[in-house]
Amino acid sequence: METLQLPPQWSTFARQTDWVFYFIYYLSVAFFVAICAAMVYFVWKYRRKPGVMSEPSGHNNLLEIGWTVSPLVLLVFLFHVGYRGYVDLTMPPADAMEIRVRARKWAWDFEYANGGHATVLHVPVHRPVKLILSSEDVIHSLYIPAFRVKRDAVPGYYSTMWFEATQTGETDFFCTEYCGAAVGTSEYREGDPNVGREGDRRHTGHFSMIGRVKIETRAEFSTFLESILRPPTDPATGREVSPEVWGSLIYRSSQCNTCHSIDGSAMTGPSWRGLFGRSREFVDGTNRVADANYLRESILQPNAHVVRGFNGVMPSFAGTLRDQQIDALIAYIRTLR
Amino acid sequence: MATEVADSHGHGDVDYNAPYLTAGKGIKSWLLTVDHKRIGVMYLISVILAFFMGGMFALLVRLELFAPGRTIMSAEYYNRAFTLHGAIMVFLFIIPSVPGALGNFVLPIMLGTKDVAFPKINLLSFYIYVIGATFSLYSIISGSVDTGWTFYTPYSTTSNTSVVSMVLGVFILGFSSILTGLNFIVTVHKLRAPGLHWNRLPLFVWGMYATSIIQVLATPVLAITLLLLAAERTMGLGIFDPALGGDPVLFQHFFWFYSHPAVYIMIVPGMAIVSELLATFSRRAIFGYFAVAMSSLGLALLGFLVWGHHMFTSGQSEFSTMLFSGLTMLVAIPSGVKVFNWTATLYKGSIALTTPMLYALAFLVLFTIGGLTGLFLGALNTDIHLHDTYFVVAHFHYVMMGGTVIAFVGGILYWWPKITGKMYDEKMAKVSWFFVVVGFNVTFLIQFIMGSKGMPRRYYDYLPQFEIYHKVSTVGSWMLLVGFLILAGVLVKSLKSGPKAPPNPWGSAGYEWQGTESPPVFQNFRETPTITRGPYDYHLCTEAELFDGFPEDAPKEG
Amino acid sequence: MATAESADHGHEEHPKFLAHHFDTPAQQFDSAKLGMWVFVATEILMFGGLFVAYLLFKSQEPQMFLEAHHRLNREMGAANTVVLLFSSLTAALAVRSSQLGKRKQTSALLVVTILCALVFLVVKYFEYTHKFHDGLLPGRFFTAHLPEHAHNGHVLPQRAHMFFALYFMMTGLHGVHVILGISILTWVLIRNQRGEFSPEYFTAVEIGALYWHLVDLVWIYLFPLLYLVG
Ligand code: HEA
Ligand code: HEA
Ligand code: CUA
């Protein structure tokens, strides 16, 4: 069900939250209309007329106590329903499936119990899911409107949130704690004829920490769980794709593409085009040829050697990318001549 | 703390009974003045400049959001634009606006005294404002700030923009605010004219008094927080930075311990103005005077207890979450008392729809919307959904822009004849009112829908499903610009060629209209007044007292 | 409004020390005093923020606080406490003697108060330089966890930088207040020497002393919190 004001109700919380929302909504409308009606009527009825004085005013204890106390009843009720809904939001059932969520500037990583990672949040339908959030740099916040859930990922802490999806489908998630934007995107954008939707992927920041939630049936979800451990299969041949192709998929799914282009243009990070085998110059003045070992190090310990002309803002992917995936990425970079 | 000593006015040559605008000539007599009226005027000019600047950043923000993707600027600059918009509007404009400008001008006159208790400190507070504003604005040219007006750590401790300069600016501005509050508290306590009992204080004074209490008690906490933030950035102190063992959520607690009470520093003066406007233009005492006065104090008190409602998703304990939500609900009571009493004041009044009155009525409507939407945010599970979306943006623009700014403009127009001695063009002022009010609603009403559908705030780019809402909102901001430009034209024209204002153009029973000329003389009253009735006792006034022209043309009493 | 003709005071009858906008010396005195009290409230809330941060981190890591606070010089702290308490007394006595119109005695007491304040700062100076030398500095300048700064063969935990961050912020802010206090008292002293005060008008002395009591009061809390953690 989708109403005028709120997103579709796709979790077990949605009904309750929306009920409170509409309760306040109609309560507010009632008060608002009453106040406006009285105001307009009085302004018209008692408009200034020559020779007619206003009547002295005073106060009326009964009336005043009435409108001081009666809203109190409503407010206590309101607090109560809001709080009840909130308690549900904070108490995941013991059998909930756990997903580790790591936030960093400006991407989300979802790690599943089998050790696989994804950047699209896949969740099974009709099953409680508990997310354990943490952040590597500044505060981020995970927000899934269709589920009515939101929680900050605070560096140095673990926080949890949970939900149970009631319907399969696809929806959006957002980062709702301001976390900045990549420096330097503006220089790249200056004079770019490619303004418009197409070029905008190249901006990174708070506003680009968004993604899709896929709510799947049990069967679909277990296929997904397997797929994150192995290279995907090519539907045409029915066999696993080559490492180069897998690498190009990881390039997108692990969001390397938010900072690295493959067409030679510099973004937040250097382009990968023609990178392999080239001599790299670092900010500390040293040099090194970009071989497989160097690329591996760049992914696991990006700040060990920071390329001249760039800032050491690349996060480490140690623990996020598995060895096979790194190999695939390197294979892919080799193809970018 | 300096005390006022002999000859504190420092200009023995001034004619105490000349109009304050011409008593003492030359730029120096303005810059070094200790006259509360002149200081008020200097504040007025400064805050209007700040509003203009904040408004320009708002227009840039809205323009960028006109279409998804890049419209006029990069993401980096967008982040700076909304940060500067928020910071300038809050710290340079709205907090000093009503107390600094109208409070300084009107409050001592309403109390029947010649000046505030510490005139030199009053001037000092203005210059501290100027210095603080300079620091803040310096940050714009030295790399700007991109942290959001809330300066959340650890983003603000790691951002490589000019955070320290902005933070020091706000720190300094805080002292200006504290000194103004201190001055008003003492003035209200000690300098009332003979016969001016507490229960005869105009509601504007009650409002300023409540505001001052918040300023004095909340601002120092912001000061120490910002000092710690600056030290964190320069020395890596580690109090707020988790990488060093600090607690980023502690910063949020500190920040909101000030900034929630600060929203009542913003709204209570607006309410104070509206009480005056409604009384004057209905020719009737505010219904339930005592309740309205006490509700200002109630807001000041309760305002200190609810700061945690900004942090429902941040991971504070469930117990505090519950407590803060419950207390937040209570805040609606004193606000409701005010709204109901104002409405009841109109009943059996004699209502004149002048422009200031139209602004007051617009305040009533818009503040009610803003306040009621606060309840969606105070209730827990709905806030989880709405937090940091455009619903919040719409909420606070309804209370700050639709509430305080609208009341402030109404107040400027209301006291304009007193301040300048000139009348303005009512018809064009009404046209500007129309554009401002309609433009405001077009801009922000739609943001409620967009927000509850899930559009997060502080987003440079957005998903296509939100485009239509953003487009409408941007068009609304242009209507606002038109409205304010017309208003600026009206005021400039009035200064240049407006007809001379009579002492009491509205026929008000308020003290500031009764005993003074327009503009008032340097020492406000030619002789110290003795107060014999309340500020809204229209039924005790003679016809001559309520005559809205020049006294020499007044009908003879008989 | 009925402006009943009330005593129209010309400016001649105003005593010299009475500002134009006050009616009576009592009103002026009360105003100044209330103003100072309000200001004191402001100051207490400002330090309050630091106290809250202190209590929070202490409750998280009591052991680290205990270890770190042994590096503070308790004797110097205690000496300073005595000095400040004594100066508060002399400040109060200065008010008393000013009320009685004993100008010379007032000046003498003010001088003693200021001297005590200076002694306090000198002691603090030695404490600070000692801390600097030991690498007991706030934030990223903290080096006391390195072996070369071992104290009796004991090395502080890395996290002890938090304790010293708080130590320097709290005592630093207090130090700024001491300096402000010295300036205010000096200004009062000069005016006293000029003979501006009398049993009818001694507001500035009273206000200055009130401020000095605040400075003292804050220290009374700082000393046990920082030096006597255990
Ligand atoms: C002038 C400023 C102002 C004022 C007056 C208010 C008033 C209120 N605000 Fe608002 N608020 C802000 C400025 C203001 N706010 C700002 C700037 C932010 C965002 C900061 C940021 O994150 O950048 C914010 C954010 C904010 C939040 C956090 C949202 C979030 O980030 O998740 C919350 C949550 O509780 C809240 C609640 C309230 C409430 C309950 C009131 C109440 O005081 C309202 C009371 C008034 C009424 C209720 C209407 C009149 C009453 C009646 C007609 C009586 C009858 C009605 C009933 C009892 C049903 N506000
Ligand atoms: C007092 C407070 C105040 C006021 C008045 C306004 C006014 C406006 N604001 Fe607001 N705004 C904030 C405080 C305020 N704002 C804050 C605190 C934030 C949060 C920042 C953050 O997230 O960190 C914010 C954020 C904010 C956003 C969200 C940005 C984002 O999250 O990405 C938007 C977007 O639409 C916006 C728009 C506007 C618009 C269109 C106006 C318009 O109403 C402006 C209209 C004004 C003008 C067009 C100026 C015209 C003036 C003259 C011509 C001078 C003459 C004047 C006189 C004579 C009186 N503002
Ligand atoms: Cu991550 Cu905003």
Ligand SMILES: [Cu+2]
């Ligand atoms: Cu709040």
